[in-house]
Amino acid sequence: MFERTTKSSRGILLGQDNNALVYLVAINLLMFVLLTFIKIIYYLSEIPIEFFYKQVFDWFTLPANTETFLTKPWVLFTYMFTHESIWGVISSLLWLWAFGYILQDLTGNNKLFPIYLYGGIVGGLSFILTVNLFPVLANHINTIEPLIGAGAAVMAVAVATTTLAPDYRIFPLINGGIPLWVLLVVFVAIDFATMAGSTAGIAASHLSGGAIGFFFVRQLRRGKDWGAWMNHFIDWLNDLFSPDKKHASRAARDTKDSLFTASLGKKKSPDLTQQKIDAILDKINQQGYQFLTDEEKAFLKRASKEDLL
Numbered sequence: 001m002f003e004r005t006t007k008s009s010r011g012i013l014l015g016q017d018n019n020a021l022v023y024l025v026a027i028n029l030l031m032f033v034l035l036t037f038i039k040i041i042y043y044l045s046e047i048p049i050e051f052f053y054k055q056v057f058d059w060f061t062l063p064a065n066t067e068t069f070l071t072k073p074w075v076l077f078t079y080m081f082t083h084e085s086i087w088g089v090i091s092s093l094l095w096l097w098a099f100g101y102i103l104q105d106l107t108g109n110n111k112l113f114p115i116y117l118y119g120g121i122v123g124g125l126s127f128i129l130t131v132n133l134f135p136v137l138a139n140h141i142n143t144i145e146p147l148i149g150a151g152a153a154v155m156a157v158a159v160a161t162t163t164l165a166p167d168y169r170i171f172p173l174i175n176g177g178i179p180l181w182v183l184l185v186v187f188v189a190i191d192f193a194t195m196a197g198s199t200a201g202i203a204a205s206h207l208s209g210g211a212i213g214f215f216f217v218r219q220l221r222r223g224k225d226w227g228a229w230m231n232h233f234i235d236w237l238n239d240l241f242s243p244d245k246k247h248a249s250r251a252a253r254d255t256k257d258s259l260f261t262a263s264l265g266k267k268k269s270p271d272l273t274q275q276k277i278d279a280i281l282d283k284i285n286q287q288g289y290q291f292l293t294d295e296e297k298a299f300l301k302r303a304s305k306e307d308l309l
Contacts, residue, residue: 020113021100025093028150031081032089035060057084061146062124064131064201079146080120080153092150095187096157102168102180103161112157113234114227115216119156122212123205126152130204137200147202151191152209158187160213277303 035057042052062079063069069076083089100112127147131137137144161168162184169177191206216226280296292300 019104020109021097021104024096024100024113024116028081028083028089028093028096031060031078032083032086035082035084057082058146061148062127063146064128064137064141064144066128066132069128076121076124077117079124079148080116080150082148083150084148088149092154096150096154098183099154099158099161099187102170103157103164106161106164106168110231111160111216111220111227114230115156115160115213116150116153117230118212118216118226119209120150120153123152123155123209126208127201127205131201134200144201147205151202152205155188155191155206155209156213156216158184158213159210160217163214163217 038056039049039052042049042056059072060075060078060082062075083092096116100116103112103115124147131141131144162180166179166181168180170180170183171178188210192203219226276299280292280300
């Protein structure tokens with residue numbers, strides 16, 4: 001029904017086409033490559049690898065010990081972008097792409113980044129609380145491995161996407177498609193299977209991350225966008241470094257990049273006003289296509305047909 005725009009635009013923070021998914025994948029990969037490169041330098045310099053973990057790696061990972069955490073609070077943000085093994089980063093990014101791509105198609109580009117960060121932050125705090133509150137874990141807190149990886153953040157994205165559209169189908173050629181909730185079940189099963197023998201803190205972090213994804217969508221349906229302040233801050237930074245670009249134009253570009261938006265740049269009949277079209281596109285960008293009323297959907301359909309004349 002609609003065409004996806006092919007126009008390319010670049011933003012300071014979100015990369016080409018203001019694609020938050022590409023940005024998240026890129027920062028995870030860059031962090032992995034940077035830390036691996038430093039680790040190789042340590043190895044080639046014949047420095048014991050233990051020094052790499054103590055002098056470098058531990059400054060990006062989330063420790064279980066509260067006192068240690070308070071000496072480097074920034075790790076609550078860096079740990080969710082930090083991976084040690086190639087298989088770990090590949091697995092995380094494949095699942096992030098699978099769910100994140102669908103989420104962006106449904107809601108636009110400005111929901112993925114907040115959900116990822118909220119899931120990672122809450123997951124990290126849950127990890128610390130779990131290992132410190134339960135004596136069976138707290139008694140061995142100094143032997144518990146620090147938390148790393150995008151597990152909690154990706155879980156938030158996966159649950160948010162499935163909560164938003166549980167019957168969204170992938171691989172349509174296979175018996176009409178596989179419901180998204182089935183993909184979530186597979187992801188959760190694999191995620192927890194790979195944690196066998198690890199601390200309960202990791203499981204708690206992933207579960208709490210998933211809970212954040214669920215409540216984010218619940219609040220969004222009630223008209224409350226928990227990520228609005230974060231997107232406004234990003235807009236401010238983009239305008240700061242690119243004063244010639246206004247927020248309104250960035251929002252329009254984000255909206256047109258969504259699966260459910262159209263390229264409506266051709267001439268329109270008098271009743272299809274540009275103001276109304278812009279208002280509908282902004283609504284899709286903020287809330288998602290499925291939140292449009294039947295009248296608004298019909299209006300976009302008429303606009304699309306008018307453009308094809």
